[in-house]
Amino acid sequence: MDVNTTTGLSAASALTGVEVVERKGAGHPDTLADGVAEAISRAYSRYCLKEFGANLHHNTDKTSLLGGAADVRFGHGELTAPIQVLVNGRITAALGDHTIPVADIVTTAARDYLARALPLLDTPRWVDVRPRLTQASSPGAVNAPDTAEREASRQRWFAPRSLDDLAERHRMFSNDSSAGVAYWPLGIGEQLAVGIEAHLTGEAFRTEHPYYGTDIKVMVVRHGVRVQLTACVPQIARETPDLDTYIARRAQARNLIAELAGTIAPEHHVTVCVNTRDVDTRPELYLTATGSSIESGDEGVVGRGNRANGLISMFRPWSAEGVSGKNPVYHVGKLYNLAAAEAARRLHEETGLDCAVALVSQSGRDLTDPWQAIVQTSGPNAILASRARRVIADVMEDLGTLREQLLDGKLATA
Known part of the structure; x- marks a missing residue:
């Protein structure tokens, strides 16, 4: 991990300076889309862990909602056309001969989430869930003699014969070259x-x-x-x-x-x-x-609304990644944003400085070893690179806790 530390972070929490901050509420359509995608990922993950002891490959982070229609008058309001939930992505549909009830998991999770988020919504009647899921592998599956028979080959990414076909069971690596970024503490406008x-x-x-x-x-x-x-x-x-x-x-x-x-x-x-x-x-x-x-x-x-910290803060560093619905096992677009937030909080607690942290992955590199880590702080002097390295390494070694919080619904993704 290459660690760089710099100074010059704008202290948004000070009485001087400027903030422009937006937050989309719990019932905003973009927030609902994030919530549905994450609820589906949690439900699918729980099923896999219960049945197989491992979380199979999936991503529902391209989910979108299409609004219905309503008759609204003083004293009266009812829907006249359903809300459509388009669950776009990829989900492993079977482990060997064990078929996973993907459609049931997806539909139940989406409706249950929307029922909790919008208690006045009659979800069985007015929510139409449309799973549009594939099992195609990402680029990398090159056909060659006997390739598909090899353990954990790319062709088996969404069609595993057994748990041995899950590549991350052999080595946990970054699935993408991406960056996660976060900061702490929040400014007054953000608060x-x-x-x-x-x-x-x-x-x-x-x-x-x-x-x-x-x-x-x-x-x-x-x-x-x-x-x-x-x-x-x-x-x-x-x-x-x-x-x-x-x-x-x-x-x-x-x-x-x-x-x-x-x-x-x-x-x-x-x-x-x-x-x-x-x-x-x-x-x-x-x-x-x-x-x-x-x-x-x-x-x-998904990903069009609040960032992983629940805010859209115009003068702060932020990632365009849609965090919700990504696989919590190895997807850096999710884990590195959340890990950066935890690292920024810990560094602030240790130093009292405003901190921003960027963690940059390199596809195929060990998941717990970011390719680059950049820490920017307020104050005249940068924090020691050794301190930043220690804190970030501790956070990366504790990714299991982040996963548990995600599966329990205790860690927000938008």
């Missing part, structure tokens, strides 16, 4: 975006305020101590009897957000706007049947 959205979509808030939906978007722009925040907060049609009620609850949402912002960032001056696209006189309002725009023609795609 506002995360804290406000998490509060408004949390179970306690939803129980107290059943008339708000979860397709919430928070956009934060900070210039020093001055913060401007715009939020889109949907309301549930059947819980909203008339325009006056909608307007009153929109004002209530603004006041609740302003109050919460004052708690999160007491030294900052926060201006809050809510549902700025509304036209009350028509009316054109953020009124929904389920609390999400996925019900009315919007689309969601």
